[in-house]
Amino acid sequence: MNFNETLENLRVSYQASSLDIDDCHSDPVVQFDKWLGEAISSKCDEPNAFILSTASDNRPRSRVVLLKGIHENNFVFYTNYESAKANELASNDQVAMTFLWLPLQRQIRIEGSVKKLSSELSEQYFHKRPRGSQLGAIASPQSQRVESRDALEKLFHETEAKFQQTEVLPMPFNWGGYMINASFLEFWQGRNNRMHDRICYERKGLAWDRFRVAP
Numbered sequence: 001m002n003f004n005e006t007l008e009n010l011r012v013s014y015q016a017s018s019l020d021i022d023d024c025h026s027d028p029v030v031q032f033d034k035w036l037g038e039a040i041s042s043k044c045d046e047p048n049a050f051i052l053s054t055a056s057d058n059r060p061r062s063r064v065v066l067l068k069g070i071h072e073n074n075f076v077f078y079t080n081y082e083s084a085k086a087n088e089l090a091s092n093d094q095v096a097m098t099f100l101w102l103p104l105q106r107q108i109r110i111e112g113s114v115k116k117l118s119s120e121l122s123e124q125y126f127h128k129r130p131r132g133s134q135l136g137a138i139a140s141p142q143s144q145r146v147e148s149r150d151a152l153e154k155l156f157h158e159t160e161a162k163f164q165q166t167e168v169l170p171m172p173f174n175w176g177g178y179m180i181n182a183s184f185l186e187f188w189q190g191r192n193n194r195m196h197d198r199i200c201y202e203r204k205g206l207a208w209d210r211f212r213v214a215p
């Protein structure tokens with residue numbers, strides 16, 4: 001089946017809203033919070049999901065992760081510290097994040113640098129996760145090749161059996177959070193005739209330069 005003609009004709013007219021530079025908060029993290037709140041209350045699916053892009057060895061890579069908090073103005077997500085992305089972050093701490101909230105016809109792009117979150121804060125969050133997710137984090141060698149689905153299930157069941165009598169599971173040494181300190185953000189609101197609104201923030205020392213760019 002060739003979908004090329006269908007793809008060429010797929011077209012959505014964006015008219016849900018508009019974004020004026022004077023209505024954007026001077027602090028981009030406050031503006032982010034406002035849009036995140038609207039994405040949550042509009043019942044966007046997984047509103048905290050974002051595409052995390054890394055670049056190392058001259059090769060960009062992207063995958064989806066979940067925003068789990070904003071700590072001291074930094075965007076926090078959790079993952080395996082031995083995963084492919086963790087290795088990439090170890091060699092280049094520069095990342096890009098992309099949130100897409102289609103029901104609101106909005107996109108937010110963020111660029112910045114990552115640092116590991118303290119193990120205390122990671123631990124606090126680890127213990128708030130459902131037991132099954134904690135077991136999964138202990139059992140799964142994220143990004144490594146596995147023989148089969150059965151082999152993966154075996155790893156999970158072995159971990160489950162090992163900790164059957166353990167009420168509070170230990171956070172694995174290779175799991176924790178990262179926080180992203182933004183240096184650039186762009187708020188994109190879809191508009192009619194592809195004349196979208198794009199309001200950007202660029203860090204200038206302690207202040208933020210705020211400007212509009214063409215769609």
Ligand SMILES: Cc1cc2nc3c(=O)[nH]c(=O)nc-3n(C[C@H](O)[C@H](O)[C@H](O)COP(=O)(O)O)c2cc1C
Pocket residue numbers: 046049063064065066067077078079080083084085086142143
């Ligand atoms: C909706 C969604 C949410 C996800 N959330 C996370 C997350 O918070 N942390 C994580 O490590 N992986 C998450 N993943 C899985 C990642 O996309 C990815 O497969 C995994 O982290 C391994 O990536 P890597 O091999 O590049 O390190 C999520 C995937 C999806 C589709």
